[in-house]
Amino acid sequence: MAPPRGTGAIRGRGRGGVGRRGARGAKRGGFAAARTRDAPPSEPEQSQSEESQASASDDDDDDDGQEAQPTSSAYAALLQSLSAVAQHNHASQEPRRKKRRLGVEEHGPVLPPGHHANADPPRPQNREIGPETRGDRVVALPLEEDVEEAATDGEEVDIEASTDAEKDGCSVFELHFANPDEKELTMRVKRILDNQWSSKMMDVGRGRGVLQLPGTQDIPLDRRKLKSTRDLQLKARLADNAHKAIGAFQEGVEQAIAPSIFGYQDVLFGARTVQNAGRLRDITCLHALNHVLLGRDRVLKNNAKLAAAKDDDDVQYRDQGFTRPKILFLLETKQACVRALDSITKLFDPEQQENKKRFLDSFSITEQKFSDDKPADFRELFEGNDENEFRVGLKLTRKALKLYSTFYNSDIIFASALGLRRAIESGDPKKRDSDFLSSIEMVMMEQADATLMQNWEHAEFVFEHLNLQPKEAHGCDFSRLRPWYSDDQAKYIRQTIIFSAFLTPKINTLYNKHMRNFAGRLKYTPDYTSGLIESLSYGIKQTFLRFDSPSHLTDPDARFKYFSSSMLPYILRFPKPMTGGSGVLLFIPSYLDFVRVRNSLVDTDISYASISEYTDPTDVRKARSHFMNGKHSLLLYTGRAHHFHRYNLRGVKKVVFYGVPENPLFYDEVLGFVAKSVERGEIGRAEGGVRATFSKWEKMELERIVGTKRVGKMVGDKGDVFDFV
Template sequence: MSRGRGGARGGRARGRGGQRGGFAAARTRDEVEDSNVHIRDSPEPEQSPSESSDDSASDADEDEDEEAESTSNAYAALLRSLSSRSKSVHAGPDEPRNKKRKLRHETADTPDSHDFDERAAWQENGLGGLGETNDSLSGHTEDEAALQDDDGPEETQDLDDSAFQTHFVNPDENDLASQIKRIADNQWATKKLEAGGGRGIFQTPSTEETSLLRRKVKSTRDVGLKARLVDNAHKEIGSFEPLEQEIATSIFGYQDLLFGARTVQNANRLRDITCLHALNHILMTRDKVLKNNAKLAAATENDDAEYRDQGFTRPKILFLLETKQACVRVLDSITKLHSFEQQENKKRFLDSFSQPEDKFSDDKPTDFRELFEGNDDNEFRVGVKLTRKTLKFYSTFYNSDIIFASTLGLRRAIESGDPKKRDYDFLSSIEMVIMEQADATLMQNWEHAEFVFEHLNLQPKDAHGCDFSRVRSWYLDGHAPYIRQTIVLSAYLTPKINTLYNKHMRNVAGRLKFTPDYNSGLIESLSYGIKQTFLRFESPSHLTDPDARFKFFNSSILPSIMRLPRPLEGGLGVLVFIPSYLDFVRVRNSLVDSDLSYASISEYTDQTDVRKARSHFMNGKHSLLLYTGRAHHFHRYNIRGVKRVVFYGVPENPKFYDEVVGFIGKTLERGEISRAEANVRVSFSKWERLELERIVGTKRVGKMIGDKGDVFDFV
């Protein structure tokens, strides 16, 4: 609950939504404070009893109780002043009472006027907050105290001309309707971009000629930041590099962005840029609400002006991250860009989310260490609330500004409890989604990501104390998915990620898809001198592609393996790399009755069995080793004894191709085989164009997909 500086600070005046048919429960302040009810969050399965309480959280609750007592006198004074004012505006007892405008003032620490009535609704309906901690219902007193320390709305650079104003605050309703219709009809104006060693495609539903023009931003001073962010942003980020200029234009212009060139080297810069934008959006939203609260407080009795500046619920930003350690890194970025005087529950957060980032040796690849160093737990969710001076960890979802979660953790939170009472209303007013490592999400379960996006910006089932007179029109019209900004960062693009782009990234401000150049491809940088043969098989449909691939393997690849001469010492040393686990199961089952001795390693194989399989394969007891892409993703095993490699399918991650072929390179270096014995075979279909392009290069992939020949050799 935010409160305008022009209103009385000790009391609460209800918004006009109460008399316009809104669902907000009419509860007095004393009723809420006397109830002393705590909302219990959905516990995580792995949460230990020691994590369910924290000394700092208890101290915060005690501080809130003290603040509640300190504001009681001010509240009583407000009631007396309202009573005297009511008497003064009437000439006599027989005259009709003037229609009074009900005002809802809000504190400086929240962009929404939900906190007080939301708690009353929870009391009446028995709704719990979603998060990882208990949150006292009397916490609104702290917001009131924070307002007393607030100096009012800040100045913003070029605020009136910013994308925030035109996209969120004052979108043209006629243009919005026409653009949504064009998006529904898939009518996009398109412009190709070249920047920073990559290529981009910018699309907009607007029909104006100027809509495809893009203003380059050279530094953080060009993006209209709130005053309190300017110095830190210039210090930590400063000037943008050429590629960053292109994507920063879309990020700070509230356009959707699908960036398929994330690397370990640019990850920190990308994180800082997106966190800066998220912070700026929260502060701008809060500033707008404060200004409107002041106008409402100063309004005359007959002033019917409306100020629509909010959503249905408070959470505005959703970070979808892969690990708890990634969450720590994002919050580190936020705290260095915004100087908070206090960080409540930070010790508890670090104890639960952070671990030392030195558990792997240097022989592991850098991308593997970046993803799995530290706390690699991938089931989590946590809410964070920003006040003017304080960053509060472990706030309930409905009382949070930002939600940090993995797709698995968020889905578990939604699906926990009674299926008939599943609560995902906290996602109804998300205005920005930042997905940091979509390629890593693919290696988990992409269905979790699809589930989360399907539940974004739906009309809420309950009011949660919403003042509907302050809700933006495009929320009420169900157009929030077209206003929401979605930023997806990935090391590479796949058909599933592209489907997400086409289905859920439909922003009226436009969208940008960026991919790096693959002109030469990975294959030209390999220095092993090993013969690599790419075999294309016919696959009429992507739906029947698994069947066609399995048939090709049994009819062409497997017979060629069976014909290999048996060495006097050791085994055949054939490693079959299978990207998909379903294909792995299919191939493994087909080999049960064969004459080949084989072992298998998947992401589900027990470590004892993994060691046994690797040992037997290296010693030649097993001629064949089946190895899945996800097993390599999660462990990056260094497998010895590999003489030949068969790629059942093209790996989505091109680094996997390099590393698996490198197994043969290391065998050659040890002198265990001759170069003539070593070879690589890759089976592919026309549906693997994206994966193939990253390995053989853009200039070759067209011929390999479309030419009449079906065998392509590289050395």
Template sequence: MTKPGEEELEEDSDYQDPHVAHFAEPEKNGLSQRLNAIAANIWTTDKLTTASGGRCIRQTPGQVQRAPLRRKIKSVDDIQLKPRLVSNAEKVLGQFSDVEQVIAPSIFENQDILFAARTPKNADRLRHMTCLHALNHLFKTRDRIIKNNAKVSQAQEGDETEYRDQGFVRPKVLFLLETKQACVRAMEAMTQLCDFEQQENKKRFLDSYSGPGDKFSDDRPEDFRELFEGNDENEFRIGLKFTRKTMKLYSKFYNSDIILASALGLRRAIETGDPKKKDYDFLSSIEIVVMEQADATLMQNWEHAEYVFEHLNLQPTEAHGCDFSRVRTWYLDGHAANVRQTIVLSAFLTPKINTLYNKHMRNVAGRIKYTPDYTCGVIENLTQTCSIKQTFSRFESPSHLADPDARFKYFNTTVLPQITRLPKPAPGSVGGLGVLLFIPSYLDFVRIRNFLVDSDLSYGAISEYTDATDVRKARSHFMNGRHSLLLYTGRAHHFHRYNIRGVKRVVFYGVPENVKFYEEIVGFVARSVERGEVGQVEASVRCCFSKWERLELERVVGTKRVGRLINDRGDMFDFV
């Protein structure tokens, strides 16, 4: 039984191959009407029922009285795969979980997907699903071209039949990955799904891209180990070419079927050479984009990702040997960006990722957005396990653009004076004041650090740019009490996950985008209490927030409380 406005997924006995319907014959599915609706930003939104507890919305271009039904995909058997992929896909993937059944129809029916529930536990299966879809797409595209080549060669003189089956250039799939080791994992997934008789340059690839998998001990968080284990180099790009029996690595971009790259590596490839002659034509015919760890890309430089998306599916500046008589009409008409499928996988949502969804995920087949269940947030577990008072302080912020100034003013006029008035530790006690100031943004960190230069407060600072020697010195001075305050950035924690000793009180300058950071920073105080370095009463956590941090706040306090914290008349909210 479905709730009003929601819809069960139903079988469709007259199911057409999604590859043909979306890429080969989109005109039969109202392409022009859908393009007009997208241009006018008209979408019909409905909720999809999920057995997983997460929230999933679907948007279809146009004003639809009742959104089209989705075919249930419970296992690999429900996907129209090329025969050479079926056996291995059944072994590797088999049955889909509840969450996978929510997103599988959109993956294999070429819709855009923003999946904000990626974890180290589900990452491997998500990778196999997207790689299977990419291989299936490429093999179907190639087989269609080969068949049409035969028809063209056998055509009689005067036969004017058109075979529109190609793009401007060969590359069809782009994987945006975070590290070289992630590239190795994607390659391994493809070879597990398809038996290639030969893999050219495989040893060269592994020597250059793979690294030891035991760099970190088990006490490091699982998501940290998954991201940085192995070769964590972040600048790379590599082409991958398929023939009937061979997979060739290190193929030139214009001869490749798949491009695997980091956003930084791809940007460097575009900008290489004469700045007035940037080469981005190899991205003109991309039909599937998979961005595997968008949350990690945020911690690098999100501008690189935006730059790549801005250069996708542009009209090429040169012909590159293209046979324009075989190019699909929607390419020629400049609609490739609306036919392209974009799959973005992330551990959580942020405003920047939402902007990417709204600006660059405008598929004529529609789009879905999935977020996990945040009903309770992490606060419930934290209050049960560590019993430390956690106070959330709301400050007024007139606009998103004015938020940094409003936050800085609130900190200087309200929070900092309270820190300076804290009672000095008693003689013989362990450490000093032990105030850790967690600052998500590096720009805010620089602003506060510069402001504190002329203050009487002794402080240390650790950012992502602090060298190892200065980090050790700052941690040591903070732990033994020489420094009362330690400034600590979100990106420093992302890249190193330091275990800070001597933390008795925490002030969050802003709500961390990654909710795991909130848990781990609060854990610093909890361990200080366990070691007897601070009493239960003196230990505290304070988190400053504005109404513009609703997404981040929801993950901490939970969906059922976030509205109250944002909208209630009071501005202080305590959890004990």
């Protein structure tokens, strides 16, 4: 993964492309995986390479070969099977069941507390299908592959049989997507717009959760407990695989968040670790697959009912969106995309996987790049293919997974935030297309903390373009469009699941602005009662200094002023012997602050070196060597440089934190540089030390380090110097 370059416009050099072609008056965007290396702010964006053109051409070939309209013979075979069912019913002299709108009350029990429903049946994503006129109705045809498989296997579509969701009146899919109560939905949306949320605290294991529902009433915490995948309403083909892959939900975290995930509530989970990442991925992939299959089967069943219905039957099936894609995975690297696909493949167990070799050749690197001395979270993020500009579509049929499907023919889209933004903004500004995001019903963001270390504006851009009204029809059958799509309420139906190792103000802003699910939302954070500092045993003095900062908008100016007046004189005070130097490491979390401090040192007589995320590797080696040998007394080091490289710096005798790092592991690792100098005998334990400056606006970052029981006093009480050992 390349370090981020700039904070505003997208800049970069590399490969990426968008292939587009017309089909039945609707655009089909074929987006190929792309390689990127973001450029520094001063570098112009370079043209994309020929690989994107080849990939776009491949997508066109896929579209011609795989996405053709259903053959007349296949469709005739399906109609013949339906005719056989009708003749059988006539022969037994059973009256043919009248097709009509079905209310939820006919399906069994009512909703769980706080939910309502009433309306018509639901549907999956059937977008590349073409409409066929039957009488005065428009009938959406099944997917080509589904029709052909049914004809080949001799399978009859039982139009009277209920889906798994329909058999269970408490099906959350039915209540949330297929038949949400219109009055209840309207009322809750109004409360969301008025920012009226009722909250309930949940103490779970080593963390705490806040469950919010739109409204002001008290929340009864009588949520259904999920102990294993056997307690879920899964499609039959997923149930056994889910039990093998996931089995029982672990007590504590998993049992706390599983009801919200499978209950279609928004989830912001701020306790992702290397240890729990795999199971969290399996759980979300299972949920996404089940959602796709429930909707897909509903559409195919309703198609069959419409095909067999008489012209005088008064029947409506509101079971579709504007476009086919329903699931969006926002991932950080290509290797993370491989892991997500592996999880889906394990759970779906398809007979065929089309374009899998092409995908692995482009997305996966198997050889180990890093030694075991690198931290586990670093190796998980950057091991394998760490390119961070990509997008690829995945189409599900009854027997196969089809990779590199065009976006408008995909059920699931895997992409990085940067890759998706490039796809939308490429080409003519007047013809930019984000309509494939108009009907997204589920978003999974796996590593929000890693996205923060790139350019968070890319993530904000993607969320701003979700569930907008499309500019073109793209073959949509509006007679089957779910009402809440046309009412522009899809963003309140959409489920958003975000995993992060920790939470920040930017992530919280995304939570408040874009996670506004009418079913509610859950925010989970780990327990920081003791903080990181109690687990450190270096025996090195650590001093935290608070400075006054009236506003978070002027905080950078107040911080720089405090550094210039207090911290810089402290640094210059250290003796500078002929060998060894003073060995002061200045850790600066923000690149913009780094530039400001570096420029301020130009007119001083201090000998310093600097390492940022943009520093050339040759210059990095020189800076590290000169600092270790004492030729430079001060080393400026950015938080993102540490994120992308995790350098093991030698010669560090004292550390000054210009600001508190968002990732608490960085504080531990940088403090460890001083501890290693003590272990090597380069300095005595009393000579080493750490100073960290902070303001009241860094409460979240400070809490993770000093603990919840101390942070309030440090931020709000009298006194501005706090010592720890």
